[in-house]
Amino acid sequence: MSDPARAWAALPQITNIRASADGRWAFCCRAGVTETEEVWAIPANGGPAERLTHGHDHFSIRDVSPDGMRLILAQSRNSNEHDHLFLLDRTAQNRLTQLTPEQSIHYLYGGIFAEGGRSVIFLADFDYDTGSVTAGGWVWKQDLASGTRTCLARSESPFDTGIKLSPDGKRLLWHRHDHLPGGTQLWVLNLDGSGLAKVLDLGEANNARGEWIAPDRIAFVADLHRLDKAGILSLPTGNIAWLGGEPDFFPFDVVPGGEDRFALIVHEQSNTRAKFWNGLTLSNIPNLSGRRSLLPHDAFPDGGWLAEAYDADEPHDLVRIHPDGACTTLLRAQPDPARRHPAPPEDFRWTGPDGMPMQGWLYRPEGTPKGLIAYVHGGPTWHSEDWTNPKIGYWVQQGYAVLDSNYRGSTGFGYAHREAVKEDGWGGREQADIRAGIEAALAAGIPGPVAVAGNSYGGFSSWVAITRHADLVTAAIPMCGMYRLDIDYHETEMPHGRAYSEEMMGGTPEEFPEKYANASPGNFIDQIRGHLMIVHGLADSNVGPENTHTAVRELSSAGIPHEVLLFANEGHGIFRRTNVQTYLDRSAAFLDRAFREGTR
16 A cells, blocks of 8 residues: 555545534534544634544534534444434533434434424434335434434425524424425424425425524525525515625525524635625625635634635645634644645636536646546536545646546536536536546647546546547546446435436436436447446445446446446445545556556
8 A cells, every 4th residue: 555545545624514602612524534534623712623433434413502512413334324313422521322223224314403402303204103214304303311203294305405493493494395306495394393384485496595594584595597696585574685696606505603694605616705694785705714715614603604724735724714804723734745735726728519618627747747537526516626635636646637627517607507417418518528628638738548537426427438438538437426327216215316317317217218328328338448447335325336236247248347446334435544545546556557558
């Protein structure tokens, strides 16, 4: 095992950033520092970080008590995403009490303190009274002292986010998908389950995501009239005060700040910025962190924010933004000489096959590149930024140039760019966007050969590249990628997984068999001339491992050479530190051999 692979696998990363309501504590999960993601507490005024958990699987933070002394955590076996909840009590030597059963048949989202910390509320597609999986998400309240669970409300629609509690602790905000796939409506109900009512429905296919900012007001971001906008909903009247949006800025998310204050997260050409709503006007939150992006995650009672400051130069920092905009660093990783960060990435531009403008990040190594790796982000409704990615950093240190593209379907560039992927469905012009980016990088002086790699939708795109772009691509490393879209549709276990496929493809495989077949890389393996290294976590409940099992059977039957790297203790991606190191080492050896041997 190489030192650079070990160093990049140990890259400190921070997620699940939360603050206690009393302003005394900051919390986050850290990956890379230990084998799995663990929970850490940091004094909000500065001081050493304290590790709170020691798990065999990753933890995530769902909620924090106002004094920061109790936390609701989630964990799943081997990252299979079938979460169960824990109560962590810092007053009792970080004692963990399991709240819901470990399981592998249903999904549990959310987990928030309610009734002054006496109960926890979550959403699950499970009837705990009968022990059976339900068609949609049910809202459950569990008493923390007795363990008694009460179902507050039921829905048959798919779900992808948890329940949110109003500032006065009396009402719940529920995101539901009751109409077309991709459409989201906002509902509220009282804490005892009464008063269930739909409060925001902008259209059957329109998406809205909201947060409480007062007991009777919800700030939200939504798409309306083919534009992304931000607004505030008044529950007593149903009136909406629109705050703006495209084309002036691209709203993405809301971070509540209490007393009608909130931070509005906006994307500007795949950079992250934030605006502050003070109850009257929107103003820009200054970035005085010294890093190129600043992302608020939670609010402090003094009017400041707990935020992530980042770019691709070093590991991300946890910072406190003071009310005057000044930043105090609360958590910063120590440099590792075995891990050489690349030069800042180039903001790289090209056009898609129909003239649509595209953007990505081009990383150049020291000296002449050994070749080009096109890294494709997942989603497709996500995006890549100028941030630290251990895979990219490692490959650049190994001497490769890397293009991290924001093809059509990516967020951060507005409604039209994001929704354009649906015009063809998966496997359409977004794959031509990725190819056009590769060709533009080659034309800009980056030498070949070319490899394509990515996880999830990036894994699917890697499969497309090695099958449909055999004249250009020498190697591919699909990780947890869709090989046959009909198999993926029926094998996914996620509550919203099939609905997401229907949203992107226009319907089910039974309704559009030809469309699914034409987009499936598995139907074109006869075109493969390059090298393949297939990677999958066998606990993946999102893109089922049957995609890879089928691929291996069919490739073997066709006599097509390939490598396989499977991890029994991983789910939708490779995240354990030792597994990341193994993946990086294997990818380096694979790319070296593939580029040396060339296409068949």
